Amino acid sequence: MKNKKIEIFIFILLMGTLCTSAQEKTLTIWVMPNEPLWKEYTPSDNEIIKFLNANPNVLNTKEELVGNKEFAKQVLAQTEILKHIKEYEKDNPHVKIRVKFIEWSKALVEIDDAISSDEIAPDIVQLGSTWTAYFIEKSALAELSGEVDETLFYKSSLKSCKTHNSEEIYGLPWLIDIRVIYYWKDIIKNEDVLQTWNITDFKKVCKDSHAGINIQKNTSMKSVFAIPIGEDWNLLHNFAIWLGIFGNEIIEIHDFPLQSKNAVFNNNDGLDAVRFLMDLCNCGCLQLPEDTTNGIEEKFKEHEYGMIITGPWLVKELEKKYGNEWSKNISMTLPPIGPNNERFTFVGGSNLAILKISHERDNFEEAVKFTKYLTSTDVQFDYSISTGLFPSNTNAMYKLIGRNSIYEVFDDGMKYGKPYISIPEWGDVEKKMTEDLYFVWKNIRDGDFNSAKSKLDSSSKEVDETLFPPRFPPWFVLVLFMLVLFIVAILVLRGPKPKPSQPDSYGDIVGMLIPDQPARLIPQQFILKHQVLNLDEILIQKGVDLDHGRKCVNAIKEVFEVSKMIKDLTIKNKKLNNLLIKYAPLPTRMWVLEVIYGTTNGQGNNILLEKWKDVCKDKNKLVEILKNIERYEKEGDKKLKCDYYPTKERWLKGRRYEKFRKFLCSWKEIDTNIFIHIYIQTTREQVFYFKHRKIRVNEKEIYL
Structure with missing residues (x-):
């Protein structure tokens, strides 16, 4: 019976040990030797070995320290941080802290190399205040926004734990310079x-x-x-x-x-x-x-x-x-x-950051807890006295001021001080x-x-x-993406634009020439072949004035004929053709409408059309007109500031019409009327607006 009790006791003891072992956490922290030398000396090999034996949680090796005595004497001076690590382990027996000291001059490179290796990367690392943004960019740091009480720290020191114009926190301020x-x-x-x-x-x-x-x-x-x-x-x-x-x-x-x-x-x-x-x-x-x-x-x-x-x-x-x-x-x-x-x-100064690898090791919560311990009031107070650096914890600072009021200047400085961006x-x-x-x-x-x-x-x-x-x-990329998505959605919902229907009789064509009728497509070949139809009969049937209707149809016909002559003239001359394409008419669109609707007298139209034909026979004269068009594009448009889509009434009643004519008349070497009409017609595909109608001048079709 007695032996059985002993076996049960041993079993319970073993189970308790296994449970404790299963819950034990090992955290690794990399820090710089922040505490100054307490004396100027070069440690012996025996002193280095003795130090490592007394501090088994230090990860720096004997070979590393013996081979670099300058660094070794700095490591041996880090008594305060090792004292606080031991106190934390005593209060938290399930946590073991392993610390590695790294040189300031090599720290950035060593940390950068370590984050690419899951095996050697620490859970917690001391970063120079200007390094934090670099490691945030590399997605190496765990976000601590929900873990940090920002009221405990100076605002200027917290800025170094964030990136520019961001509120996410990726570290805790530790020591301030x-x-x-x-x-x-x-x-x-x-x-x-x-x-x-x-x-x-x-x-x-x-x-x-x-x-x-x-x-x-x-x-x-x-x-x-x-x-x-x-x-x-x-x-x-x-x-x-x-x-x-x-x-x-x-x-x-x-x-x-x-x-x-x-x-x-x-x-x-x-x-x-x-x-x-x-x-x-x-x-x-x-x-x-x-x-x-x-x-x-x-x-x-x-x-x-x-x-x-x-x-x-x-x-x-x-x-x-x-x-x-x-x-x-x-x-x-x-x-x-x-x-x-x-x-x-x-x-300036330095921060304590937790690497993302701590999540994979299931060490994140313990890492946060230990980081908060190192930045707590009492630990910060002791460590700032030991290092000579300024505590980031405001309560520790007030405690320091209570010890010696001369420290108030540092507290005042934090109100005006700024870290690097x-x-x-x-x-x-x-x-x-x-x-x-x-x-x-x-x-x-x-x-x-x-x-x-x-x-x-x-x-x-x-x-x-x-x-x-x-x-x-x-944010700008997101807004731009949403805008493009919105436009695509609108286009999809609207569907394809319906093509204009073809007229099935010449009566429809004539109907299109009457201002009160809706706009429809008029194939060019119907206009050019109108003489085969009984035009007068259809015009009478539609109640249209014969003279007006004939003028409309003839004007359109003449426009096509002149346009064809210009095209034939320039088809083999690329330079001239490019000029014609480049200098499209803008503020003079009302003139072609006057031709289409017959608002100018027929004799005037015929004279102008004849002059167009004369110009087409003389290539040099056409080039001269194009040069004046070029001059107008460079100078006239700026002076006139014309409304490119005026209504007829607005054009004729406004001052733009008179300004335009006076501007052209100031060029004595050119016939104003010829210029205006050539300027209108010398384009392969130009759209003119009049109220809700439009005309497209090209080889195949016009719209009204």
């Missing part, structure tokens, strides 16, 4: 002016401080203000701050009607920023040493420079050097207000601009404005080449 001005208090006479200073105040403060430095010959300070221009990752960020102060963007996006992206950093505002920096150099207030960001920060700490612009990590460095009393001698403020009366500073091509843009700005900064230092402008112009063209060509935004 915001730039402020650090300054030594002993060079500023009146600190109150710094709270609301503009670029004029800034220049005055620099000049006053520079004068003070020159008076105090024993000072260690080399310059009031310094910006590093060595080949460094900050070359673009330092330039972008001054572009923003002067109201300029780096990339401008137009969404209508085509989505296009253009570099605009070389426009007038950008050049004003260059001139301002050049003026500061010329008056001795600004030095542009060919140094790195770290080098400038070290010299600032040693009181060699009075002001520098850098990120929040310097606070930790100052505390390390001077202790908690550092803020008695050094303070921070925001960059000056620009000429457009707006503040600006650069906001979130587009997939930003990585290529930043790389190209960083290369070119090295030369621009040197031109500014040397006072060579023309070379700086030329380099910015060439860089702008190269950046434009890296951007995608203009394309329709998705």
Whole structure:
């Protein structure tokens, strides 16, 4: 009996272990070594092995770290993140976190390669704030819109988790890089002016401080203000701050009607920023040493420079050097207000994103939970102190301000700070601009404005080449598709257009010539052969005036005969024929209607028809008329602004008729009437409108 109880107990224990194992999750996260070195040293092989043994959840191998000691010393300094991972695993025993540290310089390529492999791709990854759009474009990131409490984060940092003009969120802001001005208090006479200073105040403060430095010959300070221009990752960020102060963007996006992206950093505002920096150099207030960001920060700490612009990590460095009393001698403020009366500073940093592969591994929910843990108030507070970076969680920031009120400047900066525009091509843009700005900064230092402008112009063209060509935004394509679908549906519902019916008697033809009758088709051959029919009898039968009816029929006949003569004349002359086709009559359509309806006297018509025949005999004269037609098309149409489809009454009563005649009469070398009628008839297929009737002049048919 006792043995049986033991067997049951072991069975229950095994089943519990199996259930626990079945529910256990393993998450993989890739992050950069964000925590600074706590001491400058090169770790030994034994120290690396000891670190890996103490932290079995670190995926970096011994061979990798031993072979790259510079990277190894950064990894060994990441104590805070490893502490929080262990605490999370303790509170969530069913989850195991595996972490891999990757170098900033190689991170983008490594992550890009990893997303194409389901085996090595992490569940969670730290992305530079400007990389998010690139991976969104590659459909690598899981959407987190329904998982994020946006009120916990700064709006400016949330922008980097989205793409331009989109509200879908694909990450959580984690660490924020915001730039402020650090300054030594002993060079500023009146600190109150710094709270609301503009670029004029800034220049005055620099000049006053520079004068003070020159008076105090024993000072260690080399310059009031310094910006590093060595080949460094900050070359673009330092330039972008001054572009923003002067109201300029780096990339401008137009969404209508085509989505296009253009570099605009070389426009007038950008050049004003260059001139301002050049003026500061010329008056001795600004030095542009060919140094790195770290080098400038070290010299600032040693009181060699009075002001520098850098990120929040310097606070930790100052505390390390001077202790908690550092803020008695050094303070921070925001960059000056620009000429457009707006503040600006650069906001960057990094985000935590979850890859889509986590859905396939059934890890998405746990990945969201762990990401929220890393961005929670307490963890953000601890991690920001450790890294020296600004917390993205606003509650953590307020907690930080409660610890030291000097952090308020960072909170104020987030109200005015802007990240770079979130587009997939930003990585290529930043790389190209960083290369070119090295030369621009040197031109500014040397006072060579023309070379700086030329380099910015060439860089702008190269950046434009890296951007995608203009394309329709998705909403525009959808609207266009719906419009085409609607038109097709209308055409289908209407069905094919019915062909006009053929008249079965000459009485129908004559009936068509009476204005009150509906329009019908009149075959040309019926008109030309009307003499075989008893025309007078039919006209009397229809109650039509004989003279009027004859004029109508004869006029149509004569028109066809003249048109045929013109066609015969030009059929072998392509150039002349093309002119006839090209210059179709537009504002003179009423004249042919006057011929058709016999509103001009018969004698006038006969004279005109005879003149047409004379013109057809003289090819040169016809060419001359066509040249005048060409002249009219280029000049007359613009002057007259004729209504191309007027009613007869509107034409005759309006001023267009008289304007047209006067315009033609100003050409003394041409017979006005001949021009008008040749202009009407010299077209192979031309449609004239009169009320609801139309005529088509060609070889086969006319419509009324």
